[in-house]
Amino acid sequence: MTALVWLRRDLRVYDNPALFKAAEVGQGVVAVYVHCDAYVRLHTIASVQLDFVRRHLLVLTKDLADLNIPLLVVRVQRPADIAAELLRIAQHVEAEYCYFNAEYPLNELNRDLAVNQLLRDNGILVKRCHDRCMVPPGMIRNGQGDPYKVFTAFKKKWLQTMMPVVVKPVGLPAKQISLSNVTTVSPDEINTVFSGHELRDLSDLWGAGEQEAYRRLDLFIEKSLTRYLDQRDFPSIDGTSSLSPYFAVGSLSPRQAIAAVLAYTHGEWEGGNAGANCWISELIWREFYQHVVVDYPQVCKRKAMQAHTEAFPWRYDKTLFAAWCEGKTGIPIVDAAMRQLNTTGWMHNRLRMVVAMFLTKNCQIDWRWGEDYFMSQLIDGEFTANNGGWQWSASTGTDAAPYFRIFNPISQSERFDPNGDFIRKWIPELAHLSAKQIHNPSASSNYPRPIVDLSASRKETIALFAQLPPIAH
Numbered sequence: 001m002t003a004l005v006w007l008r009r010d011l012r013v014y015d016n017p018a019l020f021k022a023a024e025v026g027q028g029v030v031a032v033y034v035h036c037d038a039y040v041r042l043h044t045i046a047s048v049q050l051d052f053v054r055r056h057l058l059v060l061t062k063d064l065a066d067l068n069i070p071l072l073v074v075r076v077q078r079p080a081d082i083a084a085e086l087l088r089i090a091q092h093v094e095a096e097y098c099y100f101n102a103e104y105p106l107n108e109l110n111r112d113l114a115v116n117q118l119l120r121d122n123g124i125l126v127k128r129c130h131d132r133c134m135v136p137p138g139m140i141r142n143g144q145g146d147p148y149k150v151f152t153a154f155k156k157k158w159l160q161t162m163m164p165v166v167v168k169p170v171g172l173p174a175k176q177i178s179l180s181n182v183t184t185v186s187p188d189e190i191n192t193v194f195s196g197h198e199l200r201d202l203s204d205l206w207g208a209g210e211q212e213a214y215r216r217l218d219l220f221i222e223k224s225l226t227r228y229l230d231q232r233d234f235p236s237i238d239g240t241s242s243l244s245p246y247f248a249v250g251s252l253s254p255r256q257a258i259a260a261v262l263a264y265t266h267g268e269w270e271g272g273n274a275g276a277n278c279w280i281s282e283l284i285w286r287e288f289y290q291h292v293v294v295d296y297p298q299v300c301k302r303k304a305m306q307a308h309t310e311a312f313p314w315r316y317d318k319t320l321f322a323a324w325c326e327g328k329t330g331i332p333i334v335d336a337a338m339r340q341l342n343t344t345g346w347m348h349n350r351l352r353m354v355v356a357m358f359l360t361k362n363c364q365i366d367w368r369w370g371e372d373y374f375m376s377q378l379i380d381g382e383f384t385a386n387n388g389g390w391q392w393s394a395s396t397g398t399d400a401a402p403y404f405r406i407f408n409p410i411s412q413s414e415r416f417d418p419n420g421d422f423i424r425k426w427i428p429e430l431a432h433l434s435a436k437q438i439h440n441p442s443a444s445s446n447y448p449r450p451i452v453d454l455s456a457s458r459k460e461t462i463a464l465f466a467q468l469p470p471i472a473h
């Protein structure tokens with residue numbers, strides 16, 4: 001009995017439920033990764049993330065080979081071709097089972113349903129495991145059986161659900177008998193599969209593979225976890241984990257991360273270590289947004305979670321938008337943040353909120369433009385967290401920022417980059433300015449003037465939101 005494991009955003013061998021279970025049931029396991037050209041375009045997957053996936057597959061080939069599990073990497077044109085390709089492979093390797101770990105956004109759910117149907121129609125049993133969330137979507141409900149719209153209530157219920165559970169990641173799958181009829185993909189073949197797309201190799205910043213993810217996790221816990229609460233908002237400090245790219249491609253699971261934190265706090269979820277509590281809370285935000293896409297699938301159709309906000313008269317000004325993308329808005333903290341994104345494929349969370357609010361509330365540009373641009377640049381781009389973050393900033397989402405509470409980017413800059421160190425790093429042309437001047441350079445400096453008037457645009461946005469039709473219940 002051969003079992004097929006379809007790998008997607010779960011590129012690791014440890015704590016991989018689908019792989020583990022396939023190895024239990026199968027007498028021979030084959031892993032497959034399907035690259036879809038249209039999917040990359042449809043979801044504006046960043047060239048830096050694509051390359052990160054490519055590099056992960058190179059590492060994974062070796063890790064799987066140690067378990068006698070061959071990896072196949074294939075390419076299809078359209079999402080609709082995936083099911084037929086998987087069937088072809090399953091039949092070729094004579095698989096009786098196909099395992100995969102669930103993904104929750106609507107397109108992915110529909111894709112998986114189609115695969116399930118076709119394989120089952122052809123006598124192959126399909127098993128879907130839960131891996132991306134510690135508590136699968138649909139299981140966190142209020143007293144009326146409804147999903148939570150507010151994060152704090154969701155978090156409370158999530159913790160009540162998880163705290164009695166022993167968090168124990170599953171280990172390495174059992175070593176398999178080798179299969180004579182399947183040859184593992186070669187590095188050249190992997191590179192060929194990805195060759196139709198622009199690839200941006202940032203391996204000097206973001207090493208690939210689960211061992212690299214564990215190394216970073218251990219380092220973060222040892223060096224920064226305890227001070228996370230105090231340091232996480234300051235972009236010039238390495239105060240956050242930078243693990244998001246590894247969560248995004250699944251070389252690290254939330255279970256592994258939480259198990260490591262609990263080992264450090266001696267099992268305390270909410271005890272004395274405020275840094276650990278706060279970090280766990282961020283991982284719960286990540287889960288929250290994965291639940292949101294299942295409970296409110298309209299967000300997967302480019303719709304606002306709060307329907308009444310669809311009436312907001314967003315602007316589609318390409319000049320303003322280009323200035324924002326390029327880090328040329330004339331607001332140093334926004335420009336520095338966008339340059340960090342464009343250079344490293346990653347941006348600090350505080351700054352993601354600042355630049356997203358600036359684009360939506362000061363430039364009044366449709367949050368969907370920002371969402372797409374982030375996806376096109378981020379190495380950690382994940383539809384759920386990205387859409388959640390944008391809808392939060394635009395005041396259109398679940399538990400979003402109230403529309404009248406608009407960040408002033410200059411005050412944010414003064415508060416979270418008080419010495420201007422982050423700005424100096426990314427905008428060397430401002431390095432000579434004092435800590436007082438650097439956040440808002442005077443007209444006499446050579447720095448471009450702000451592309452919008454912060455105060456007037458803020459007032460206008462609040463007035464426009466106030467005029468929206470009432471929320472329908």
Ligand SMILES: Cc1cc2nc3c(=O)[nH]c(=O)nc-3n(C[C@H](O)[C@H](O)[C@H](O)COP(=O)(O)OP(=O)(O)OC[C@H]3O[C@@H](n4cnc5c(N)ncnc54)[C@H](O)[C@@H]3O)c2cc1C
Pocket residue numbers: 232240241242243244245247248279282283285286287289347348349350352353356374378380381382383385386387388389390393
């Ligand atoms: C507009 C906007 C867009 C965003 N887009 C993405 C995205 O595409 N991918 C992504 O992973 N995160 C996204 N985030 C969330 C957050 O900014 C990043 O997860 C975080 O900056 C990653 O850095 P880190 O790994 O050092 O996080 P840490 O502070 O170390 O947090 C640990 C982990 O918790 C999760 N996390 C932290 N904050 C959030 C949050 N607000 N929402 C959901 N999960 C969170 C991430 O997986 C992160 O790796 C976005 C936030 C905003 C405001």
